[in-house]
Amino acid sequence: MASKRLLKRDANNVFGDIIEAAYIHQETTPEDSAKTEAIVDEAIADFDEIIAEINKKDVENKKQHFKAVQKDLKVKAEKLVGKINAL
Numbered sequence: 001m002a003s004k005r006l007l008k009r010d011a012n013n014v015f016g017d018i019i020e021a022a023y024i025h026q027e028t029t030p031e032d033s034a035k036t037e038a039i040v041d042e043a044i045a046d047f048d049e050i051i052a053e054i055n056k057k058d059v060e061n062k063k064q065h066f067k068a069v070q071k072d073l074k075v076k077a078e079k080l081v082g083k084i085n086a087l
Helices: 004-028 030-054 062-086
Strands: none
Touching: 004 030, 004 062, 030 062
């Protein structure tokens, strides 16, 4: 079972890497600046959603909840990485 601390660390690392990759792409191809900023904004919004889910207090089954959050994190990260790769 994943703990809150590990899930938060994973979310921070994953979205941090995605934002870093977006900014690296922006530096190498400045003409895609608007698209890159949109991806960064989406990554920040997704990060906030994941953290809010992790911090929920009124959860019946924590193990099941954390697994669902972990799966949601993976799906959101893959979607953002796909968008960066499409640039």
